[in-house]
Amino acid sequence: MTVSEPRDVRTATPADPAGAAALERTWRDPPGVIGWFAAINHKTISKRFMVTTMAFFLLGGVLALLIRLQLAQPNAGIIGPDMYNQIFTMHGSTMMFLFAVPVMQAVATYLVPLMIGARSLAFPRMNAYAYWIFTMGGIMLYAAFFVNAGPDAGWFAYVPLSGPQYSPGKRVDFWAQMITFTELSALMEAIVLITTILKLRAPGMSLNRMPLYVWAMLVTSFMVLFAMPAVMLASTALITDRLVGTHFYNPAEGGDALLWQHLFWFFGHPEVYLIFIPPLGFISAIVATFARRPVVGYPAMVLALVTTAFLAFGLWVHHMFATNLPELGKTFFTAASLVIAVPSAVQIFCWIATLGSGRINFETPLLFVLAFFFILVMGGLTGLMLASVSLDTQLHDSFFVVAHLHYVLLGGAVFPLFGAFYSWFPKFTGRMLDERLGRWNFWLFFIGFNVAFFPMHVLGLWGMPRRVYTYPAEMGWDDLNLVASLGAATIAVSVLLFLFNVARALRHGAIAGPDPWGAGTLEWSVASPPPMGNFEVIPVVHGRYPLWQPQAEPTHVTGMSNDWREVLVTTVADAEPDHRLWMPSSSIWPFLSALATTVLFVGSIFTPWAVVWGSVPVAVAATWWFWPKRSVVQERVRTEVQP
Amino acid sequence: VNAPQQNRAAGKDALRRGAALDVGHMPTFAFGTRSPMWWGTMGLVVIESTVFALTTMAYFYLRSHASVWPMSRFPPDLLWGTANTAILLASMWPNQMAKKAAERLDLAGVRLWMTVCMLFSIAFLAVRVFEFGALNTRWDSDAYGSVVWMLLGLHTTHLVTDAWDSLVLTVLMFTGPLEGKRYVDVSENAGYWYFVVLSWLPIYAVIYWGARF
Numbered sequence: 001m002t003v004s005e006p007r008d009v010r011t012a013t014p015a016d017p018a019g020a021a022a023l024e025r026t027w028r029d030p031p032g033v034i035g036w037f038a039a040i041n042h043k044t045i046s047k048r049f050m051v052t053t054m055a056f057f058l059l060g061g062v063l064a065l066l067i068r069l070q071l072a073q074p075n076a077g078i079i080g081p082d083m084y085n086q087i088f089t090m091h092g093s094t095m096m097f098l099f100a101v102p103v104m105q106a107v108a109t110y111l112v113p114l115m116i117g118a119r120s121l122a123f124p125r126m127n128a129y130a131y132w133i134f135t136m137g138g139i140m141l142y143a144a145f146f147v148n149a150g151p152d153a154g155w156f157a158y159v160p161l162s163g164p165q166y167s168p169g170k171r172v173d174f175w176a177q178m179i180t181f182t183e184l185s186a187l188m189e190a191i192v193l194i195t196t197i198l199k200l201r202a203p204g205m206s207l208n209r210m211p212l213y214v215w216a217m218l219v220t221s222f223m224v225l226f227a228m229p230a231v232m233l234a235s236t237a238l239i240t241d242r243l244v245g246t247h248f249y250n251p252a253e254g255g256d257a258l259l260w261q262h263l264f265w266f267f268g269h270p271e272v273y274l275i276f277i278p279p280l281g282f283i284s285a286i287v288a289t290f291a292r293r294p295v296v297g298y299p300a301m302v303l304a305l306v307t308t309a310f311l312a313f314g315l316w317v318h319h320m321f322a323t324n325l326p327e328l329g330k331t332f333f334t335a336a337s338l339v340i341a342v343p344s345a346v347q348i349f350c351w352i353a354t355l356g357s358g359r360i361n362f363e364t365p366l367l368f369v370l371a372f373f374f375i376l377v378m379g380g381l382t383g384l385m386l387a388s389v390s391l392d393t394q395l396h397d398s399f400f401v402v403a404h405l406h407y408v409l410l411g412g413a414v415f416p417l418f419g420a421f422y423s424w425f426p427k428f429t430g431r432m433l434d435e436r437l438g439r440w441n442f443w444l445f446f447i448g449f450n451v452a453f454f455p456m457h458v459l460g461l462w463g464m465p466r467r468v469y470t471y472p473a474e475m476g477w478d479d480l481n482l483v484a485s486l487g488a489a490t491i492a493v494s495v496l497l498f499l500f501n502v503a504r505a506l507r508h509g510a511i512a513g514p515d516p517w518g519a520g521t522l523e524w525s526v527a528s529p530p531p532m533g534n535f536e537v538i539p540v541v542h543g544r545y546p547l548w549q550p551q552a553e554p555t556h557v558t559g560m561s562n563d564w565r566e567v568l569v570t571t572v573a574d575a576e577p578d579h580r581l582w583m584p585s586s587s588i589w590p591f592l593s594a595l596a597t598t599v600l601f602v603g604s605i606f607t608p609w610a611v612v613w614g615s616v617p618v619a620v621a622a623t624w625w626f627w628p629k630r631s632v633v634q635e636r637v638r639t640e641v642q643p
Numbered sequence: 644v645n646a647p648q649q650n651r652a653a654g655k656d657a658l659r660r661g662a663a664l665d666v667g668h669m670p671t672f673a674f675g676t677r678s679p680m681w682w683g684t685m686g687l688v689v690i691e692s693t694v695f696a697l698t699t700m701a702y703f704y705l706r707s708h709a710s711v712w713p714m715s716r717f718p719p720d721l722l723w724g725t726a727n728t729a730i731l732l733a734s735m736w737p738n739q740m741a742k743k744a745a746e747r748l749d750l751a752g753v754r755l756w757m758t759v760c761m762l763f764s765i766a767f768l769a770v771r772v773f774e775f776g777a778l779n780t781r782w783d784s785d786a787y788g789s790v791v792w793m794l795l796g797l798h799t800t801h802l803v804t805d806a807w808d809s810l811v812l813t814v815l816m817f818t819g820p821l822e823g824k825r826y827v828d829v830s831e832n833a834g835y836w837y838f839v840v841l842s843w844l845p846i847y848a849v850i851y852w853g854a855r856f
Contacts, residue, residue, distance in 0.1 A: 191683055198682060230697055233698060245782070246793075248705075253786055254708075254787060540664050555662050558663040559666040560666060578673060579673045580670070634820065640672075641670045641671050643672060
């Protein structure tokens with residue numbers, strides 16, 4: 001590990017401590033308890049967001065361990081069938097909706113502004129609101145679970161099982177409203193990220209100089225805009241079927257059960273890519289940093305990301321091969337499912353070329369990336385198998401599918417995410433994670449993962465269905481199930497080691513300095529952790545890896561206020577300076593608005609009228625949020641420049 | 644001497660010579676695609692257009708599986724829906740005037756035309772109540788009724804929220820405190836108003852004519 005000097009070229013201004021102190025004062029969060037709830041700095045919110053999503057990851061992991069405990073031996077009676085249904089539904093819903101998608105947005109809200117040379121996200125208050133609404137939705141779901149009202153119809157809640165006839169009570173209603181909370185949050189984050197990326201890049205960072213991670217988040221955010229509305233509509237129709245007697249999914253009154261599957265998977269398949277594309281960005285950043293050279297084939301990488309995003313919307317029916325859809329239609333979706341391997345392969349070859357021609361710095365983040373190659377290729381190959389209609393009909397709803405989806409999601413998302421944590425933890429906290437613990441963390445995770453999930457392929461081929469709470473000893477499934485459970489326990493040990501490493505590093509970790517890995521992108525040009533305003537002077541960018549290139553002029557921006565939260569807005573394609581914009585101050589109203597929205601959403605589970613009376617506090621809070629302060633406006637108008 | 648050190652030395656040198664890009668003279672707000680507000684508003688437009696498009700697809704999906712359409716046999720009465728279409732289309736005129744006034748920073752014009760817009764809001768919200776009464780189906784009658792109520796309900800949500808947004812902004816333009824970027828808000832609010840009006844046209848066609856052809 002190299003620890004570089006405390007200051008880098010980009011911030012090596014002719015010392016202006018007064019300016020830096022003013023900037024820090026301007027951008028910091030207010031003090032006190034109320035101030036804690038009023039914080040809107042993107043780094044503060046992002047850190048909370050990451051911790052919250054990781055807490056849900058741990059909760060989902062504990063549920064997974066309970067599943068593996070129950071299945072470790074035949075005829076086990078540790079968990080009854082009703083609780084088992086709740087547990088696997090909660091595990092899937094937690095991992096998909098409360099961890100995998102939001103954690104990617106959580107990390108992005110920290111890194112994107114720093115990577116593009118911005119002092120803030122666009123719409124920082126909306127970002128805070130999105131965080132709070134997400135958190136409250138997750139708390140609601142777990143509160144329901146702890147009073148035995150956890151959802152029990154699976155994480156994709158197929159009708160008619162999840163409909164009013166077969167799932168009476170409130171369980172599925174909580175699930176449907178959890179969707180509303182989390183997707184609302186994700187949609188807002190997508191708008192925040194798109195606007196930030198397109199309008200707040202430092203001068204000179206034209207689109208073709210944007211870091212590949214930022215490209216990945218831009219593509220992901222656009223996908224969110226088109227994918228998430230489908231599941232919100234689907235779950236709203238489900239909850240109205242359940243609560244006010246609509247008939248969207250009720251065949252007796254002209255509804256259609258397959259409508260749910262279409263709407264859900266029109267979201268659900270792109271969702272896999274919402275989870276998978278941000279890690280592609282992590283990998284591009286980590287590979288460049290640890291191979292110590294630019295990623296090979298930048299245009300090919302960007303085009304591959306965009307192609308993947310488009311193709312991802314043409315795959316949803318491959319989740320429905322076991323339904324009576326026209327054969328010709330299924331053929332189209334098989335072809336699309338196979339074609340998507342092409343852009344993925346393009347990226348993998350570019351990374352291999354980068355690693356092959358670089359000077360490798362073998363640290364923990366790179367280990368997690370190499371594991372990605374191995375596990376994702378495995379998961380991708382079983383995906384190609386499942387893309388064949390005949391094979392899919394045989395393997396549908398078996399443990400083979402469970403194995404496949406865990407190979408794709410853990411290999412495609414969780415491994416690179418851990419790599420990203422090791423890579424950027426020094427930036428978040430100013431301290432290094434321990435390398436030796438990191439290697440233990442990695443190897444236990446990698447071995448445990450394969451021991452846990454590889455046997456499930458075989459179990460699935462032997463005919464073991466998913467979502468059974470137990471199985472008879474005569475089936476001969478007990479040995480492999482026990483092996484899988486031991487693998488799960490190994491993963492648990494590895495995650496505990498990670499937590500220990502984090503806790504230890506926060507107190508005793510080596511001081512990181514601004515750029516411990518010798519990386520090339522802008523976030524490494526500022527102190528670790530970064531000052532509240534990110535950049536003491538806004539840099540001017542002349543290439544894709546500014547810190548690896550000879551200094552060019554102009555070097556930086558002047559004329560920005562240190563006394564207002566001012567950001568520089570630039571043009572979409574070329575990032576030419578366009579105007580200066582005042583960002584909003586810290587405010588408690590995003591939090592209170594989220595609280596009011598929570599009352600509306602949770603209330604509507606119990607009475608439809610909550611949508612009417614619950615909207616009053618929401619409207620009041622949102623109006624207060626918007627209403628400007630007279631004293632602030634009077635001050636600012638004096639320095640206003642009209643367009 | 645390695646590259647980072649060279650960079651550092653060159654950077655310090657450039658800064659000493661003041662090799663900086665000065666943005667101090669640049670405006671503090673701007674209209675249209677230059678403004679982040681435009682992009683945020685367009686994000687909402689994309690999301691909500693997708694919701695409308697998916698609901699419309701659900702309508703035709705259910706229709707393709709039905710033997711009789713509308714299932715309740717009586718299509719919605721044309722009178723109120725068509726009247727409201729006319730009102731909504733007419734509201735684009737004061738809306739455009741408010742937008743233009745905002746873009747030339749004309750406070751009196753903004754106040755006048757936003758007030759006219761608010762009068763239109765009252766009109767189309769009132770007529771919308773009659774529209775629900777003239778659908779000739781209930782949300783719990785059958786799947787046709789469900790999807791028609793969903794479409795009209797979703798659009799009505801937009802009418803209500805847009806009316807509230809516009810009302811708050813109109814009041815602010817009268818009471819202050821005012822600064823330049825409020826004119827950007829008026830301009831973007833008008834852009835959103837266009838979306839609410841124009842998205843109504845396909846929804847009107849589906850609800851009122853999809854049940855007739």
